[in-house]
Amino acid sequence: MTQMTMIEAIRDAHDVAMGRDERVVVFGEDVGYFGGVFRCTAGLQTKYGKTRCFDTPISELGIVGAGVGMAAYGLHPVIEIQFADYVYPAIDQIASEAARLRYRSAGDFTCPLVIRMPTGGGIFGGQTHSQSPEAFFTHVAGLKTVMPSNPQDAKGLLLAAIEDPDPVIFLEPKRLYNGPFDGHHEKPIVPWKKHELGDVKDGYYSTELGKAAIRRAGDDVTILAYGTMVYVAEAAVEEAGVDAEIIDLRTLLPLDLDTIQESVKKTGRCLVLHEATKTSGFGAELMSQVQESCFYHLEAPIVRVTGWDTPYPHAQEWDYFPGPGRVLDALHQMMES
Amino acid sequence: MTTTLPLSLSVPEPGCRPGDEPDFSDFVIPKAGEVERPPIDADPNDIRDMAFSIIRVLNAKGEAVGPWSGTLSSEELVVGLQHMMTLRIFDARMMNAQRQGKTSFYIQHLGEEAIACAFRKALRDDDMNFPTYRQAGLLIAGGYPLTEMMNQIYSNSQDPLHGRQLPIMYSSKEHGFFSISGNLGTQFMQAVGWAMASAISGDTRIAAGWIGDGSTAESDFHAALVFASTYKAPVALNIVNNQWAISTFQGIARGGVGTFAARGHGFGIPSVRVDGNDYLAVHAVAQWASERARAGLGPTLIEHVTYRAGGHSSSDDPSAYRAKEEGAAWPLGDPIDRLKKHLIAIGEWTEEKHTAAQEEITEAVITAQKEAESIGTLGAGKMPSxxxxxxxxxxxxxxxxxxxxxxxxx
Known part of the structure; x- marks a missing residue:
């Protein structure tokens, strides 16, 4: 075991995958010599050479299109989109190509491709370095969408994604890269070096896609969260003194409905929490799934706490970002109803 | 003094619309044999003029002339003629089947048969094409069974793609034919990615990307040229300029100046134009480009100059936007007629042999069609589950x- 940040865990997953399988190639903007703007691929070019880890032109559609061609050839590309906010020019290559290749060719060609993207807000990145576009991807048949919340999961899920025979969107909450973040931006963060989930197994292991993790067991209310919001939920629950069960979804698609159902049927209450905008967000899907499968067990309406339906603002970031205060209010309201 | 005149927008128009007399007098066609054949490692800067000329081998008398001739034996040329004839007969029967309601959609290749049929013969079996929907000649020249193609078109229970894809959006890895998307341009960038993967893997295989004149306006085209140039990817990048993108003439994508091939100059990619209705010229250029790719010299950009003699698809009526006589006036002629004339000129073919081949191929296509239709057509017979x-x-x-x-x- 080694105590790692999420960045180090992601880098380690690349290293392990590249060492195990020479079909794994890594590329993107600034990922080669420099090792990425967040340093997630640092040292890989020196270790594995320029043809397995390299810089690309600034063209997201080019990066993903090259990845689709390489995956069709038989390589396992792991590509980085520098910020999730930059992915839009590549949506055609992701939604109509990577996601559809196996289906439309009846398995003649497949696309084992991992597209990594630093995601989400909380670093004063303004609207083009803060977005949470997960719902764009969960809406596309043929993609899997993953968002880890800690170094242990980041490494295991990334290794599973690289080994997956289908394209995986791997969203990395950049606010968590250096330590868990509970939404109290005025307080210092706890570094991963001092957190149990920063204790990462050495060498190879993988964390199965499609399985949620229960971060806190409880009987009164179920909180469905992923990424940074897992820690916001923890902070709110601690303050609220409510016996909440916090589920870290980890994989949004395929969704671990079994774990969700079991929890909601036990607690009878469900709070859905995400950083992305509300309307048509992934929370809408979560509410529908819970309503369809747990309606007769519910004691209160399902509640959503999300980012507002505005572009991501710069100066007003902490008013936009769902913090423990909003979650706390929602929990109190739910428990009263 | 700064001018304050009102500005106006320039919107290009084709030279000829319905009711107009077709006029190709501005279309400069070099004589066959006139363009030099540079060594494969020529400096791109020394051959820039090739993006403005047209490589041609067959002259008006049906003779093969100049430095680009001689890449194929007479036996191979007879096979090439048969491939083009097969594609044309196949197209005619499938267009008809679409009219009869046996399938939802079809795209024919009328007038463009030489390009994919000849190009395929310059590639090795395990090279990979990233085609558009108008390169079925790659399959026919690659020996893919006609019945399989028809099963796909009919979406019957033997459709290799299980009824999931629009008719003619074939896929065959075994025959070096990447799954057709239908979204324009995406495959151009993927071809470069596949070629990069081959180079990363120390393989010997190369890729060929295909795009139409209209789709060169997509960002994928630009991205493909950037990546191909940067990484010297072993890929032949083909633009099929058939003059029309549905109802939009090629000047809308190209703008008023230059040629599509000349777009390669900014990327330092050797860029050439070829007479797309000349089977021999297409093959010679394909061979030159694939030799370059295989020798590690990187990409080649090829503009195939041709004419879409039919509608865009079975859903299109070209008489609504272009003169009916335009196809007949197209100065580069018909690819089948031209190769036939050449083979007759060199004593390898006769009118009698041509008639017999026509009958024999028609028979083979009908046999394949009967077999496919005995399984099912769209909505009738055995369907995918x-x-x-x-x-x-x-x-x-x-x-x-x-x-x-x-x-x-x-």
């Missing part, structure tokens, strides 16, 4: 699709 609709979205079916399949009753 609705249960199969849920398969192959992922390698392993995730729980939500299992539930939805059950909900659907399968």
């Amino acid at each position: 609705p249960r199969d609709m849920f398969e192959g979205v992922y390698e392993t079916m995730p729980p939500h699709l299992v539930r939805q399949r059950q909900e659907a009753g399968y």
Whole structure:
């Protein structure tokens, strides 16, 4: 075991995958010599050479299109989109190509491709370095969408994604890269070096896609969260003194409905929490799934706490970002109803 | 003094619309044999003029002339003629089948048969094409069974793609034919990625990307040229300029100046134009480009100059936007007529042999069609199972699709 940040865990997953399988190639903007703007691929070019880890032109559609061609050839590309906010020019290559290749060719060609993207807000990145576009991807048949919340999961899920025979969107909450973040931006963060989930197994292991993790067991209310919001939920629950069960979804698609159902049927209450905008967000899907499968067990309406339906603002970031205060209010309201 | 005149927008127009007399007098056609054949490692800067000329081998008398001739034996040329004839007969019968309601959609190649048929013969079996929907000649020249193509077109139970794809959007890895998307341009960038993968793997295989004149306006075209140039990818990048993107003439994508091939100059990519209706010229250029790719010299950009003699698809009526006589006036002629004339000129073919070949190929296509139709056509006979609709979205079916399949009753 080694105590790692999420960045180090992601880098380690690349290293392990590249060492195990020479079909794994890594590329993107600034990922080669420099090792990425967040340093997630640092040292890989020196270790594995320029043809397995390299810089690309600034063209997201080019990066993903090259990845689709390489995956069709038989390589396992792991590509980085520098910020999730930059992915839009590549949506055609992701939604109509990577996601559809196996289906439309009846398995003649497949696309084992991992597209990594630093995601989400909380670093004063303004609207083009803060977005949470997960719902764009969960809406596309043929993609899997993953968002880890800690170094242990980041490494295991990334290794599973690289080994997956289908394209995986791997969203990395950049606010968590250096330590868990509970939404109290005025307080210092706890570094991963001092957190149990920063204790990462050495060498190879993988964390199965499609399985949620229960971060806190409880009987009164179920909180469905992923990424940074897992820690916001923890902070709110601690303050609220409510016996909440916090589920870290980890994989949004395929969704671990079994774990969700079991929890909601036990607690009878469900709070859905995400950083992305509300309307048509992934929370809408979560509410529908819970309503369809747990309606007769519910004691209160399902509640959503999300980012507002505005572009991501710069100066007003902490008013936009769902913090423990909003979650706390929602929990109190739910428990009263 | 700064001018304050009102500005106006320039919108290009083709030279000829319905009711006009077709006029190709501005279209400069070099004589066959006139363009030099540079060594494959020529400095791109020294051959820039090739992006403004047209490589041609067959002259008006049907003779093969100049430095680009001689890449194929007379036996290979007879085979090439038969491939083009097969494609044309296949197209005619499938267009008719579409009119009869046996399928939803068809795209024919009328006038463009030489390009894919000849190009395929310059590639090795294990090279990979990333085609558009108008390169079925790659399959026919690559020996893909006609019945399989028809099963796909008819979406019957033997359709290799299980009824999931629009007709003619074939896929055959075995025959070096990447799954056709239908979204324009995406495959151009993927061809470069595949070629990069071959180079990363120390392989000897090369890729060929295909795009139409209209789709060169897509960002994928630009991205493909950037990546191909940067990484010297072993790829031949083909633009099929058939003059029309549905109803939009090629000047809308090209703008008023230069040629499509000349777009390669900014990337330092050797860029050439070839007479796309000249089987011999297309083959010679394809061979030159694939030799360059295989020798590690990187990409080549090829503009095939041709004319879409038919409609865009079975859903299109070109008489609504271009003169009916334009096809007949097209100065580069018909690819089948031209190769036939050449083979007769060199004593390898006769009118009698041509008539016999026509009958024989028609018979073979009809036989394949009967076989495919005995299985089923769209909506009649043996169809792919609705249960199969849920398969192959992922390698392993995730729980939500299992539930939805059950909900659907399968």
